[in-house]
Amino acid sequence: MSSRDQLTGAMAELLWERGYAATSPRDVMARAGVGQGSMYHHFGGKHELAVEALSSVVGKVTGESSVLEGEGSPLERIKRYLTAPRPGTRGCRVGRMTQDPQVVADAELISIVASAFDTVLDRWERAITAAIEAGELPDTVVPADLARTLAAIIQGGYVLARAKGEQEPMDAAIRGAVAMLDAAHASVRDHD
C-alpha cells in the first residue's frame, strides 16, 4: 500500500477515534508509519489530508447499497436498518465530527458531513414514504420529519452510549424506536 493510502487510512481512523482537532499530523504519520516529509509531499497539510480521509469514509458509507433499499416490506427494511449492529461507544464516524468546533468552522469539512447526512436522510425518506403507501405507517406521518427522527435516534444513541461508556443505551433507544413504529403500524391496521 502506498504512503499516500497509509496516510489517508491512518487519518480516517484517528478522525473516528479522536476527532479532527485532537489529531495532530505527528499522530497520523506515526500510525501510518511514514516520515514528515512524506506527508507534506502528498498533502498540503492536516486540513487537506482530513478532507481526503473524510471524503473517503463518507464515500464508502454512502456508496454501498443500504439495507433501507434492500429486500422486504418498507417497514421491515426500516426496522432491519435500525437494528443493524452499531458499536455505540465508538461513536459515529460522521456524526462525531459535528461536535468538533474546528470541523464546524471549516466550510469544506462540514460540507462533507452535511452531504453525507443528506444522502442518508434521503434514503430514510424514501423508505418511509413507501411504508406509508404500503399502509404500514399512518398517512399522518410526514416522511421528511420521521426521517430526521429516526436518524436522530441513531445519532443520539451514540451520545447516550458514550456518556455511559456502555452499548446498552444505544440498544435500548433502538428497541424503543421499533416499539413506537410497531404501535404506529397497529394504529393503521385498526382503521382498516
Add this chain to the structure above:
Amino acid sequence: MSSRDQLTGAMAELLWERGYAATSPRDVMARAGVGQGSMYHHFGGKHELAVEALSSVVGKVTGESSVLEGEGSPLERIKRYLTAPRPGTRGCRVGRMTQDPQVVADAELISIVASAFDTVLDRWERAITAAIEAGELPDTVVPADLARTLAAIIQGGYVLARAKGEQEPMDAAIRGAVAMLDAAHASVRDHD
C-alpha cells in the same frame, strides 16, 4: 462577582462553544478578564476548573424542576418537553462533551456527564410509566427503552442541526417524534 465565579462562568461558556480540548486556560482567563496567577490560585489547572464549571452547569440543568414533572397529563407533559425551544446549532451543553476524547478519557468529567443523563432519563422513565398507566401509550412500551429513544431524539437532533448549520432538522426530528407518540396513543384508544 468574584474572580473565581468569573472563571467558572467563562469556562462553562467555552465548554459549550468549543468543548474541553479546544479550550485553553488562556482563552478562559481572557474571557473572565483575569490574569494567569488568579486562575492558578483558585484552581489546580484546566481540569479542576472544568470539573467545577461542568458540575455547576449540570447542577443548574438538573436542579430546576422539569416540564416532565409539571402540569397536565403525562403524554401532554412529554410532548411539551419535547417541543420546548432548543437552539439546535449550538449543541447540547452536556451531550457535546461525549464526543470530546479528552472528556471521555477523564473519569471525573465523564462521570458528571453520565450522572446528568441518569437524572434526565429517570424523569423520562417516570413520565412514560405514568402515560402507560393513564392509557395514553400502549403497555407494550418499555419505559426504560422509550426514555432512551426520546432522549436520543433530542441529542441526535443537535447533531443533525449542527451538520446542516440550521435549526430545521432539530424541529423536524421533534415533530416526527410527536407524530409517532400520537400514532401510538391512537393505537391504544382503538383497543378500548
Add this chain to the structure above:
DNA sequence: GTCTATACATTGATAGAC
C-alpha cells in the same frame, strides 16, 4: 489574591539533504 515573566512540551508547517 492578583499580576507579569518565564519555562517547557506540543502543534502544524518549512527547509533542505538524499
Add this chain to the structure above:
DNA sequence: GTCTATCAATGTATAGAC
C-alpha cells in the same frame, strides 16, 4: 518520494513580585 532538522505559535503550568 522520503528523510531529518528546525521553526514560530500555542498550550499548560510554575516562579516570584506586589
